[in-house]
Amino acid sequence: MDKRFDEIIKEIKKGRKFLTVSHVSPEGDAVGSLLGITLALRSLGKDVTAYLEDPVPGTFDFLPGAETIVHSLEGAGPFDATFAVDCGQKERLGRGFTELKEPGTIINIDHHATNDRFGDVNVVEPDASAAGELVYDLVKAASIKITRDIATNLYVAIHTDTGSFRYSSATADSFTKAGELVRAGVNPWDISRRVYENYPARKYRLLGLVLSTLDIIKTSEDKDSDIATLVVTMDMFRKAGAEKDLADGFVNYARGIEGVGVGVLFREISTSEYKVSMRSKGDVDVAEIAMHFGGGGHRNAAGCALKGSLEEVKARVISAIRDKMLAAEKV
Ligand SMILES: [Mn+2]
Incomplete structure (x- = not known):
């Protein structure tokens, strides 16, 4: 990692004009890592x-610097370097970026195992719980002072991507870094209140509709071998008056059921097309299943998009998960 950080620090020193980007449908790690590196460079x-x-997303618009994020790159550039954070594929950085002529040196900082290393410099560490951890390492390596605003962004990145330090991705490093960020001025309760106890009521109306679609499929007598599915349709979003990112995290309700090894949420994105989010509890590598369908992610959290009717899409995904579960049993 050090050699690549040296290269990046050289780019930071010699550059003047930088671009920072993250993936479409951004969540806590995307926004937090993006703003963490942005504020560090601005400092x-x-x-x-x-x-x-x-x-x-409304949940994250309190993050320091969020008000400076732009959603178009028309007429922007040329840049000396671009920092892409928390994104496995160039295409997921959005149209504004892919159409940009002069991004400069592309620095890819990510923790997705499925990252295709699209950068000129690639810091891809699947063992990091969040891209925010890698941004933390870089900011430290570059001897940039971690202000309270930078710390808030990086704390939210790590906190959200580890499921509040509950997931298997949370390591001793994640806790150490979070501790340092608290020392730098982050108030954990204030963050929790803003991120987890400030949802619009329409999210709960949507959740009610989604939970009523719960289906549990038994695959064998083994421990945690059930598959739980939830569905969210465009009609449900309309009925609840909810925007699409309000369904984020619903898949965890499927995984959280006793006896379930994999939870799946099917989100209708257009007629006959579904976004599929998968969360596994144990050994089932859902990133491999997602990759098989052209998506990606992490061992215990991954996603993809499939075309077809709900019945078709559901049948294909369940059969792929079942195969994976049976293959895992034999090992
Ligand atoms: Mn992430």
Whole structure:
């Protein structure tokens, strides 16, 4: 990691105009990592454009610097370097970025095992719980002072991607870094209140509709071998008056059931197309299943998009998970 950090620090020193980007449908790690690196570079007096194709979800718009994020890169650039954070594929950085002519040196900082290393410099560490951990390492390596605002962004990145330090991805490093960020001025309760206890009521109306679709499929007598599915349709979003990012996290209700090894949420994105989010509890590698369908992610959390009717899509995904479960049993 050190050699690549040296290269990046050289780029930071010699550059003046930077672009920071993260993935479409951004969540806590995307927004937090993006703003963490953005504020760190700005603290050095650099000219930084922070870009997300999609709007910042309401849950995260309190993050310091969020108000400076732009959603179009028309007429922007040329840049000396671009920092892409928390994103496995260039295409997921959004149209504004893929159409950009002069991004400069592309620095890819990510923790998705499925990252295709699209950068000129690639810091891809699947063992990191969040891209925010890698941004933390870089900021430390570059001897940039972690202000309270930078710390808040990185804390939210790590906190949300580890499921509040509950997931298997949370390591001793994640806790150590979070501790340092609290020492730098982060108030954990204030963050929790803003991120987890501030949902619009329409999210719960939507959740009610989604939970009523719960289906549990038994695959064998083994421990945690059930598959639980939930569905969210465009009609449900309309009925609840909810925007699409309000379904984020619903898949965890499926995984959280006793005896369930994999939870799946099917989200209708257009007629005959579904976004599939998968969460596994144990050994089932859902990133491999997602990759098989052209998606990606992590061992215990991954996603993809499939075309077809709900019945078709559901049948294909369940059969792939069942195969994976049976193969895992034999080992
Ligand atoms: Mn992430």
